[in-house]
Amino acid sequence: MSELLKVPTMAEFMAQGKQPEVLFWVGCAGSFDDRAKKITKAFVKLLNKANVEFAVLGTEESCTGDPAKRAGNEFLFQMQAVTNIEVLNAYEVKKIVTACPHCFNTIKNEYPELGGNYEVMHHTQFLKTLLDEGRLTVEGGQFKGKRITFHDPCYLGRANNVYEAPRALIQKLEAELVEMKNCRRNGLCCGAGGAQMFKDAEKGDKEVNVERTEQALETKPEIIAAGCPFCNTMMTDGVKAKEKEADVAVMDIAELIANAQDL
Helix, strand or coil: CCCCCCCCEHHHHHHCCCCCCEEEECHHHHHHCHHHHHHHHHHHHHHHHCCCCEEECHHHCCCCCHHHHHCCCHHHHHHHHHHHHHHHHHCCCCEEEECCHHHHHHHHHHCHHHCCCCEEEEHHHHHHHHHHCCCCCCCCHHHCCCEEEECCCCCCCCCCCCCHHHHHHHHHCCCEECCCCCCHHHCCCCCCCCCHHHCCCCCCCCCHHHHHHHHHHHCCCCEEEECCHHHHHHHHHHHHHCCCCCCCEEEEHHHHHHHHCCC
């Protein structure tokens, strides 16, 4: 039932002697995690709607190395990073957009010292630019007046000071943006950062994601908005732990905009 999505590869652009406006870095979660794939598709639909000439690396894309580096394996990180940088530089990539704050942070801040210098944008920043330039329009539609709280991803907010773009997009939906007690600079981690996503829980009486979900639920939201595939997983698990999945949805900003567009 799905309409065909246009997702050209860099190799295809290269064969035509063309350069895309932007490279969409999909990331491991966006490529392999079933929930995150929906975020990838929503973002691609928006890129197609706005007539953005974009490309992906496809099978030439490898993990940025973020989990390896955070877990302490600097050697593996540098191997993964250098491999990616060689591919990106061979294609003369200038501008990269990604829906994963971990990929965003790593490519933006850690690739330059290994020879990878690119303009890197988070998908919320890129979508805001498309709206500001009039290439994409959005109306509230089904989200008009809905109570939405936004969970700041650590690697987007505290690590890179990107707070306004995601909130500006929620307000474009004519939704009611309600803030948690820990937000922006004082945001609380979802519990998955620093490669914690991939290890067992430590001693304690509460999981971090449950603590964060409780803060979100205090705002009595209809939707918890996220801007990161890891945060999305952790907040979704938190909502399930609180048995609230019938009342509260967890959605990426790209999904909100795509759904408002009925894409």
